[in-house]
Amino acid sequence: MVDITEQFRSCLSDISRRPGIEPLDKDRILKPRKPPHTFSVQARSILGDINKVDRFLKEENMSDLSSEERDEIENGALSLLRTTKLLITKLKKDVDNTSNIGSQVKTHFLGVGEVLDKKLKDVSKNFTKQKEIRLESMGMTREMSRLHDGSSLFSPDPHNNETGYAEDEEYLEEELSPDEIQLFQKENATMYEKLRKTQTEVQSIENKVVKIAELQELFSEKILEQKDDIDLVSRNALAASENIKDGNEELRKAIQNKASIRVYILFSLLVLSFSLLFLDWYNP
Numbered sequence: 001m002v003d004i005t006e007q008f009r010s011c012l013s014d015i016s017r018r019p020g021i022e023p024l025d026k027d028r029i030l031k032p033r034k035p036p037h038t039f040s041v042q043a044r045s046i047l048g049d050i051n052k053v054d055r056f057l058k059e060e061n062m063s064d065l066s067s068e069e070r071d072e073i074e075n076g077a078l079s080l081l082r083t084t085k086l087l088i089t090k091l092k093k094d095v096d097n098t099s100n101i102g103s104q105v106k107t108h109f110l111g112v113g114e115v116l117d118k119k120l121k122d123v124s125k126n127f128t129k130q131k132e133i134r135l136e137s138m139g140m141t142r143e144m145s146r147l148h149d150g151s152s153l154f155s156p157d158p159h160n161n162e163t164g165y166a167e168d169e170e171y172l173e174e175e176l177s178p179d180e181i182q183l184f185q186k187e188n189a190t191m192y193e194k195l196r197k198t199q200t201e202v203q204s205i206e207n208k209v210v211k212i213a214e215l216q217e218l219f220s221e222k223i224l225e226q227k228d229d230i231d232l233v234s235r236n237a238l239a240a241s242e243n244i245k246d247g248n249e250e251l252r253k254a255i256q257n258k259a260s261i262r263v264y265i266l267f268s269l270l271v272l273s274f275s276l277l278f279l280d281w282y283n284p
Contacts, residue, residue, distance in 0.1 A: 039095055039109045046087050046116055053080055054123045057130060074131060081124055085224050088116050093231060128217050135210050
């Protein structure tokens with residue numbers, strides 16, 4: 001392969017000496033990049049916020065935090081997700097209302113808005129799943145704590161063993177009657193039934209709390225979607241009012257044209273009538 005580096009350098013030197021080339025542009029081969037569009041900057045900023053929330057939720061170790069700190073983090077993440085949703089809605093609205101860009105560019109930015117919306121929904125779903133897992137874990141922790149407390153009620157106290165032995169021996173020396181045994185059995189059955197009902201009610205309440213959290217998240221998503229629908233309806237109503245205004249203007253012009261035609265016809269009839277009268281008077 002022939003080395004033409006020197007020829008290439010001489011060509012560049014000749015081109016740089018040509019008149020009409022500014023000194024700053026002599027050594028520039030590629031054209032300077034155009035500054036990014038405003039919508040591109042907004043979309044990148046929104047995508048950065050979504051990625052920050054997603055990365056924070058994945059990397060943050062919730063197990064080492066207290067319940068209050070977890071609630072504060074979840075509330076902050078939820079607020080940031082809602083704000084990001086509003087920014088995406090505003091971006092799509094601004095793109096739709098902009099008239100100084102081409103149709104293909106507008107379609108491109110609207111597609112970018114849809115991609116950001118889908119990304120935000122995925123992050124919201126992951127956030128909801130993490131919240132459900134945390135609530136279920138809290139429910140299991142309460143259940144284990146309750147079982148541990150219940151078992152400790154029936155476990156012997158080592159501090160009271162020495163003083164309780166004598167009382168137990170005296171109590172065992174006394175024989176229980178069948179009626180007393182039956183009464184104790186009924187009391188035990190009643191206590192067991194109450195404990196079972198209480199456990200069932202607690203589990204039902206925990207399930208309802210989880211469902212309420214899911215419904216609350218769904219409700220917030222529906223509110224954001226309804227806001228988009230309301231904006232669309234308002235835009236359609238504004239367009240309909242403009243069309244009605246244009247229709248009224250056209251109707252007014254048509255009425256004016258019709259009135260002008262009537263005046264022309266009446267004037268023609270009057271001219272013809274006077275012409276006939278003149279001919280009748282002129283012709284004896």
